[in-house]
Amino acid sequence: MAGRIRNDDVVLVRERARIDEVVREHVSLKSAGGASLKGLCPFHDEKSPSFHVTPSKGFWYCFGCGEGGDVIGFLQKIEHLSFSEVVEKLAGKYNIQLRYDESSNRSGINTGQRTRIVEANKLAAEFFVQNLNSPEAETGRKFLTERGFDKAAAHKFGVGYALKGWDSLTNHLKQKGFTDTELTLAGLSVAGQRGVYDRFRGRLTWPIRDASGDVVGFGARRLYDDDQGPKYLNTPETPVYKKSQVLYGIDLARKEIASSKQAVIVEGYTDVMACHLSGVTTAVATCGTAFGDDHARVLRRFLMDQEQLRGEIIYTFDGDEAGRKAALKAFNLDQSFVAQTFVAVESSGLDPCELRQKSGNDAIVALVKSRVPLFEFVIKSTIASFDLNTAEGRVSALRAAAPVVAGIKDVALRPEYTRMLAGWLGADSNTVVQAVGSATNSRSRISLEVEANKPEKKEMLQDTVETSMERECLKLTFQFSDLVKTWFAQLTPDCFSHQKYREIFESILSSELNEISANTAHDATEDEEQRALIAA
Template sequence: MAGLIKREDIETVRQRTDIKEVVDGYVTLRGAGIGSFKGLCPFHDERSPSFHVRPQVGTYHCFGCGESGDVISFVQKMDHLSFTETVEKLAARVGIELRYEDGGSGPRREDVGKRQRLLDAHKIAAEFFTAQLLTPGAIEGRRFLAERGFDRNAAEQFGVGFAPQGWDGLLGHLRTKGFRDEELVQTGMFSSREGTTRMYDRFRGRLIWPIKDITGDVIGFGARKLFEDDKGPKYLNTPETPLYKKSQVLYGIDQAKREIVKSRQLVVVEGYTDVMACHLAGVGTAVATCGTAFGGDHIKIVRRLLSDDGSGGEVVFTFDGDAAGQKAALRAFAEDQRFVAQTYVAVEPSGADPCELRQHRGDQAVKDLIDSRRPLFEFAIRVGLKKHDLNTVEGRVAALREAAPIVAQIRDSSLRPAYTRELAGWLGMTMEDVSRSVQAAIRRGSGGLSSRGGDSSPSFREEPGSPAEPETPLYSRPDPKDPAAAMERQALEVALQQPQVLDDAHWPPFAAMHFVVPAYQAVHTAIRAVGTARTGDPVSWVEAVREEVPEPLRALVSELAVAMIPAADEEALRRACRDILARLFELDITRQKADLLGQLQRMGVDADPAVVQDLNRQLLGLEMQRRSLRQNA
């Protein structure tokens, strides 16, 4: 089991990683004030930039959709990695060797090195195959692509290459790059004769597609036979290796992931050329499995990309209209209950696949195929009905027994009555008879479906006799027209973005402040709790505050940390920050004076003179503080 990365190492990764440099790889950023940048949000579709990054504090926030966090959360969301995978990726980027907690086992340095060597070998191999596609010996490969409507630009976009017909072209190339045979044997790109250790190229005389993981690293290859004297299978893939696990790989996921996240749609096609055809036709959400059926591990990847939480999204399967295609669709339906997203099937009546459609009828035909999708459960019902003779009573009863549980499994319960009526019409039976069968299937558990994508366990289970967990307090957004709320917000922006302003003179009055807006008071409380960190690294300072506040307010901390404080230059910014704090302190003094004056007004004629004198002394002291603040300002 992987061990936890030491907290101090996570902080080091966070501090040393330039968030602007990382975000620039996904978003075009432009200056937006001193130390701030903005661009179009990668997490939602927008026309005006509302996505802000402030490198000094290592934070991003979108004022449009509310997404926010630090460089780790950004890469985690964009590349759909786990927290540990993200930290390890960023650590490798900035050259940090991570340490793991005692009792756990993270990837050892030598294991990380071995993995990187394998990735390097695959990268060099992909470049080798790409270069070979332009050689005279690859004419059959270029003809294959041209006949299917793929030009040189398309081949370059997907990194298509050619494996030469010799026995050791790639082997010799990688050896000259310094790779040892014991390393190369682990790549799956080479074979050896039985009973010998002599190695030779696994892929020879074939068209090659590089298979990449979700981050864009080449981890394997798919190869298509071109020559009649090749006795191997039509398609030959990399075998299972430390990098390549076919049940966890989706071809094209590296190019499709952003569009999948944006549109919340994923299209599953059958082959490499189908993925190419879909993308070139404008269906940028297409992926394909690699020599295996679409299964549980694939679903895990898809659900992360779709944010499969019940709030939308769709998965579209495309299959040939023949018996094999129908069988594949029914296998997909068997996994349907593990999705919360709606599942559909798109079948071309002529049996043409997306590559053939684009080749013979153009890009629009591919788009039309996807637009013609219909619910997968409807397809499953109709396939089941075809197996029975509906002209006989026995056949109709058998068909109802097969179809009723499928209707019962429809997640959207509002659709079940409509499909119950449809099924009654297809069978030529009464609505009452079909409805009874569907309801019986629901009672048997066929239709009892969780809204959590196949996990029927509740999100919170109270143990017998245990007290209920306290509810997380709700924080409403303050009225932007309230000047007091605006003042508190500006003060928190200063504290998070320019903590050096809170020096020994300004920290005590700031820490003693009482904020009226509950959300701002919670952030202020968190700042006080981690106040000693304000003199350290700004990135760690903001992250410490973000971790201290209640979960619902973490986005607010990011928002405050990137909000622009208007200023022409650094000196003007410092003056503006000091002025904001002075006005906040003056506002607090005004509140304290009002409380003291109220106490004096409520006192009767028999009030203790000593108490009255003490209150007046406090009022005088507050007035002197107020005048001092104004003079300094």
């Protein structure tokens, strides 16, 4: 295998890859004054943006959690990639030919694991799209037509067809140079007793892309009665596909989500297609799992680039028991944006794809506009199962709904929903206030116990006059190295009272670098905390 990527090429990748351009694929950024940009940190939950990007320096830093680094470090952390994998990914994006210090027995460039998987997925997606035009795929084309999707729609979303043969895709990709191990690692093939065979066979396929547009997996829909597999089959967990973090359609919707401050959550691939074709271009869907905390964090990065929480999350739930349970789950997620969360319920139980078939594009737009606050939907759904015409029913409904109202984290909203609950129940307002208060106190006691058992958080660097001066000293050195070289040479480690700043100074001295800069200092140390402080 090839060895270490040459340092000159790493430097070139870092120079070519604009950090603001790369970060914007994951975070909405706005001007922070001067030459800096800011947004909500993708590495911890926050309501006000403390994540700063400085394009002129090529660094990012979060003043909330203390994480920081360069464009390579950002992708390493957010996409869980190795250093080499990030460099190779960026090199491919910016058309940079990488060279390696050691010779390789393999011809061509040695690519990292992630790069190989993404490339295999890309070729698989192209293969599936070609197959959709084959005679065998007639059933698949009919499926799409019956649901209102023409050839142009299928092309827009990359819909394809997996042939029935046991190893059609596997053989195709092996001819492209991929090994059995790589194909099973990518989730495209399965290792059996008689060898490796295709995971997806005789199914319609949808490519699942990450926010940057890379194909990380597939969803596949059963078409034939003799297929004993699940209705929808997804790529298993792989180094690049994590179903708890993936949202189908995010590559198409992310820009509109960021600009409109709205995201619509639907259940399936065809629902996303129906919404986008109807003009609701902020629709995304989970892939084989319920909407969870990680999905919320993904959307939060695109939605909330203001100090005030102005983003809207709109869930499309059925008006049945399953829809109520889904709404309760959404309610119980981290409520850092639940005050702006809504539910759009189709009264007859149709999903967006079915609704578009029956009533056209305007019906989808109207459904989204008919949204109601999630809190209202959950509370009304909770009390709907009780007979409010009887005293016993009203008391039982109050007992069930009071903890729900108490669970609203926004203390400014809680009294308003308490008043509304009293009206919906036809109950005395003081009685409802007392019930919600009791439920709130109970939740507070539980929260205190949980908080007491939480592990201690990492202590953040607290600025003093001395440490502030030391930091500014290093910044001046990085920014105006030619002017301060003589002065810098007179400094000693004892001049720095803060341990990390002293270590940064020492790493510069020990590196014997001809050039003093933030980048060279960053590369001279492997300590992540030091790198974060350099990036600040």
